[in-house]
Amino acid sequence: MAKIQTPQAVRGTQDIFGEDQERFQHVVETFERVRRLYGFKGVQMPVFEPTAVFARSLGETTDVVSKEMYSFEDRGGDSLTLRPEFTAGISRAYLTNGWQQHVPLKLSTHGPLFRYERPQKGRYRQFHQLDAEIIGVSEAAADVELLCFADQLLKELGISDGVTLQLNTLGDAESRDAWRDALVEHFQAHKADLSKDSQDRLERNPLRILDSKERQDRPIADSAPDIDAYLSTEAKEFFTQVTEGLDACGVSWTRNSRLVRGLDYYRHTAFEFVTDRLGAQGTVLAGGRYDGLIESLGGPVTPAVGWAAGIERLGMLLADVPAKPMELAILPMGETASAKALAVASELRGSQFSAEIFGSGKFKKRMARANQVGALAAIIIGEDEMASGKVQFKNLATGEQTELDVAAVIEKMWDLRFSEDLDSFDADLTDLEQEVAQLGEAD
RNA sequence: GCGAUCGUAGCUCAGUUGGUUAGAGCGCCGGUUUGUGGUACCGGAGGUCGGGGGUUCGAGACCCCUCGGUCGCCCCA
Known part of the structure; x- marks a missing residue:
């Protein structure tokens, strides 16, 4: 074919x-x-x-x-x-x-x-x-x-x-018509010196000659009457x-x-x-x-x-727009863990946390991916965790890793999110203080 | 619609006056490391050189056409 x-x-x-x-x-x-x-x-x-x-x-x-x-x-x-x-x-x-x-x-x-x-x-x-x-x-x-x-x-x-x-x-309407007539009169008087485009415009759309980019039109357009006198x-x-x-x-x-x-x-x-x-x-x-x-x-x-x-x-x-980071990356190990990962993901999403499952490829690669999407934490689900009903919760900023059940994960995430907000609030505050200081100096 | 300029890997680009199997960096995949982010080293995939036609012993390169991007004009956000 x-x-x-x-x-x-x-x-x-x-x-x-x-x-x-x-x-x-x-x-x-x-x-x-x-x-x-x-x-x-x-x-x-x-x-x-x-x-x-x-x-x-x-x-x-x-x-x-x-x-x-x-x-x-x-x-x-x-x-x-x-x-x-x-x-x-x-x-x-x-x-x-x-x-x-x-x-x-x-x-x-x-x-x-x-x-x-x-x-x-x-x-x-x-x-x-x-x-x-x-x-x-x-x-x-x-x-x-x-x-x-x-x-x-x-x-x-x-x-x-x-x-x-x-x-x-x-x-x-009245002012505009009066101005328009004055413009047409002005341009008509200089018609020979206008560019070809503007000569066309004189018939079709005389106001447009005013903002012509053509060099030879500029002196004529600049010397044309303003509307002010006709208002x-x-x-x-x-x-x-x-x-x-x-x-x-x-x-x-x-x-x-x-x-x-x-x-x-x-x-x-x-x-x-x-x-x-x-x-x-x-x-x-x-x-x-x-x-x-x-x-x-x-x-x-x-x-x-x-x-x-x-x-x-x-x-x-626009200056660079920071991409909204994913909050949680879920890394299942093996078939049964994959099914579990979906369940954990819906529970987290139901609690208003963004979560994405990285289920295929090398584990190391998936970990790197978790980092790349800006996740605050990674959740690792494997054979051991399946048995205990808990997951490995790894804070990607600190590297600290603990074994928790999902309810505890959610609690931990609220804390993390709150401290993130606090950090950005602090940063804003610092900026403001600097601005105020600069203003003070200016005075 | 008019004028100019460019088009080589996913991206950014090399590629000599036309001359063998078209290269680099980044990215991607794999290995060193079978369940842990970085770095390093090693390996791999990926191109009908935008498309078609022509000139030539030979074209990524030259010519023509065409498609697309970009920059002006027109018009407009």
């Missing part, structure tokens, strides 16, 4: 395992913990939606819709699309489930998204995001709360160093409330008047947390206010703000 060629993984997909998985998991767990602190409810969304959900909300002409979506016909002939982002699906759910009754609605979710793009580091065809949205609040307080959440998340992940929050306002009184007031709110919460930010969004439904606040540590994929978390989106899906005018963050990108910025 001819041997078949093993199929390859689909381009731009990843098999996340080992250290990468630890990083991924750590990002998600931190997000889940912090979002509760802010009272965001979790929500699970379908991975695919009718194509219209994204086509309408993102706009038919955007790159995402026109060339990056995974769209297909199902067996019933309906056009479906693997979600390229969360916001549109959440807005659809808000309308189809009548979630208006829960307003103000604070939602968070995370999961895979799909875009047909050229893969690079930190950029995949199936990628994963964290997402947070506040629907139904038109006040700037929602924008501030969302940004505080984002800021705290990055701090708790330990990656806020070198990441800056860039902030801008796009004003309300209505209300829009100006809104932005002031956002920035004052951030200052009050101790969230640092910088104004980037060139930061824009291409889509029409974006209003007021636009922001990006940016790092220079990821090359071209510098944006780590981004979002803004999208008061016009739900209306574009056929719903009532509904204010909303949200952000999304790339899990892979956050994971890459």
Whole structure:
């Protein structure tokens, strides 16, 4: 029989395992913990939606819709699309489930998204995001709360160093249109000097010329008018409330008047947390206010703000994530002991201790393995122990070994776990004391 | 979609102007040690040199195509 060629993984997909998985998991767990602190409810969304959900909300002409979506016909002939982002699906759910009754609605979710793009580091065809949205609040307080959440998340992940929050306002619809006209006029006057890409953008998406990376565009983009002169009184007031709110919460930010969004439904606040540590994929978390989106899906005018963050990108910025060590390693000797090992393992696990059986291979090897997984102790079960009903309990830190029954093992483990916690508490305390001492010296 | 660059063992990489049986370190398995973590020493497995075609007496190396990674552009988290 001819041997078949093993199929390859689909381009731009990843098999996340080992250290990468630890990083991924750590990002998600931190997000889940912090979002509760802010009272965001979790929500699970379908991975695919009718194509219209994204086509309408993102706009038919955007790159995402026109060339990056995974769209297909199902067996019933309906056009479906693997979600390229969360916001549109959440807005659809808000309308189809009548979630208006829960307003103000604070939602968070995370999961895979799909875009047909050229893969690079930190950029995949199936990628994963964290997402947070506040629907139904038109006040700037929602924008501030969302940004505080984002800021705290990055701090708790330990990656806020070198990441800056860039902030801008796009004003309300009226301000935005006035500014847009002024920009088009400005760029039209310099059209001949713009790059070819930007000349295209002038037709399609003039705001985007502002953040062009093309060298020849920079002088023209830099000399373009800021929105400030075109902001209505209300829009100006809104932005002031956002920035004052951030200052009050101790969230640092910088104004980037060139930061824009291409889509029409974006209003007021636009922001990006940016790092220079990821090359071209510098944006780590981004979002803004999208008061016009739900209306574009056929719903009532509904204010909303949200952000999304790339899990892979956050994971890459993380310092080493220590793997959670296994607490107990069980080493049975021989057939009957193997059966006994399973029983002992379930008893230990039932008492909330993590335990793994290393049942095959050389004993010496298994002992080394126990050490490698970071076990606090090894439990050895052999002929002698089977007879006595006890096990050998070896503390792997001290090398001390005693014969105990399982109940005594559990007791001993509580002590061990407690003293571990105490040690790490002491370490934290020492760190704190040092910080305080340093602060004292600084004064 | 455009441009550039790279692809040799599980991983990180050597491999001379084209020349015999393609190497090293780490990791893995085994032995010295039949029920105890480390070190050392010894041994072993593991490669259709990403894939296909071409040039040549001879290709891991040169040419073409293709797949994939990476870096820019576009777009975006």
